[in-house]
Amino acid sequence: MGAYILRRLLLAIPIMLGVALVCFMLVQIAPGDPLVSVLPPDASQELRAQMITAYGFDQPLPAQFMKWLWHAVQGDLGTSIATSRPVFSEVMTAAINSLRLAFLATLIGFFFGCLFGFVAGYFQDTWLDRLASVFSVFGVSVPHYWLGMLLVIVFSTQLYLLPATGGGPVGASGWAWDWAHVQFMILPAITLSVIPTGIIARTVRALVAETLAQEFIVGLRAKGLGESGIFRHVVKNAAPTALAVMGLQLGYLMGGSILVETVFAWPGTGLLLNSAIFQRDLPLLQGTIWVLALFFVVLNLLVDILQTLLDPRIKRA
């Protein structure tokens, strides 16, 4: 097992390098001059040239990339053009906020996804199955920023139950697990959980249906197991795939919640990406994308390891 993990870690290195190259190039290809946002429109040519040298934009691309990578692996992702703060600390603060939200949303999604999935799989082609299917199709197809706005309208502006936007009480710095802070998470987490709920529900339904159709289920009945005993076997058979899907959903939520974080002004990576894009803040954009991509790679690694632990048929060699 140790050798397997080590091999997977080594395999992750070229992937991370590739990811670094892609995010570096993506930003280079994107149209727009990054200096537009820092320089006044009437800046002199000398000032422009000075700034270009200061940010290193005059060097050839491979040199810029090597320099960026060299600093990146040491945790130095440069300085944000817009805020002049180190990109690394900006991204990490945002990533932790996003992770907290994504984690809660995935948990909600996993719980309801499994619930709907198991019910639908066990009661195939009954009204329960159809009801669960309607929920999951709704989950994956409703635009979640729209759902977010709807929730804000109902729970914040009509019922005054929960705050509409923000990442914590006004004036508070940092995070605490108390109601004053947690209430800010509830609406965005519910909004974000809708897609994973739908996807996990559909996956689990298919897994349960597939497992129940297998010959060994007859074998289990033939040796005298009741429905609860069989359920245990179904769960263990469905678990590796369900966990993999859940892990990937967590990854998507980490980076894919730009719209929802913007709707709720949640200070996470999504909001950060949004402002980096609109302010043409190249270092911030690169850094955020890279950290998110790394997060995805690590998450995949964890899911793979977890799967090999759960399913003996996945070879550890």
Add this chain to the structure above:
Amino acid sequence: MNLHVPQPIVSVRDLSVHFHSASKIISAVNGVSLTVARGESVALIGESGSGKSVTLRSLMRLHPEKTTAIKGRIEIDGADVMTMSSSTLSAFRGSVTSMIFQEPLLAFDPVYTVGEQIIESVRRHCRLSRKDARAVALEALRSVRIPSPEQRLEAYPHEMSGGMRQRAMIALALACKPRLLLADEPTTALDATVQIQILLLLRELQREMGLSIIFVTHDIGAAVEIADRVAVMYGGRIVEEAPLATLLANPCHPYTVALLSSRPEGGLSKGSRLETIPGSPPDLSRLPEGCAFAARCKYASEACKKSFPGRVAVSPEHYVSCHRFPESA
């Protein structure tokens, strides 16, 4: 009442099994009656779709209840299987009657070790501690002559060879000392050399444990190794039933005759062709009124198409259902 005649282990009367699908009704079994004595081994022989496996699985009511209509009487070890509650039924499965399957790789749960699955079955029926149940499982693996049984307990099904898996399946089935073993084509998926080992093992275990076996197969060669008595099925009915030697020496039903002649006798010589039965098995959703084999039978007459022939004893213990053997004779 009749104490000196031992009660049979299995007594099936007029069993019929119909599957309801969205568009049609499949009549898989149409009036099967079968008796198996204690310690006896009976082979059900027939082609795919003859209803042999369906009959076998009905004995434990393993078909999904929503889509299956079972009629008739099934008595196993004196208990009426048809009227059992679901808890009685699951206590009965695996303890009184157990089953082995055609493809042991599919019949084991892939994510549990073989040991865990045997232990699960033992603990389901015998209220033992984990440790004692493990000892029983180990003993079961030993009794099916699995080499290094301690290690096999920890192995996953996919880590074993086909023959080894079938041995493990037999160990699982026999771990709780059932009185009746239902074998659903247990050698079909195995190599020829492994087949014979499994058949010999089953016969040995049968003698040791006083087990009754119902053995479903399409392979007469396998039946010869294990069966005391053979029932030939066609179109969901038993068309001929006799002790093994009688059936081989004097097959009466045209289908049995055709089945016996469509196997290589002493190896086929080069250039000669294996005899086959012309035509194809009947469509179970549209069975004819009369004999289901009539369409493929060279002796078929008008009577065969009109009514199903009754069961006739051609000699003691040898029964056949064919219009060539009229009931009056």
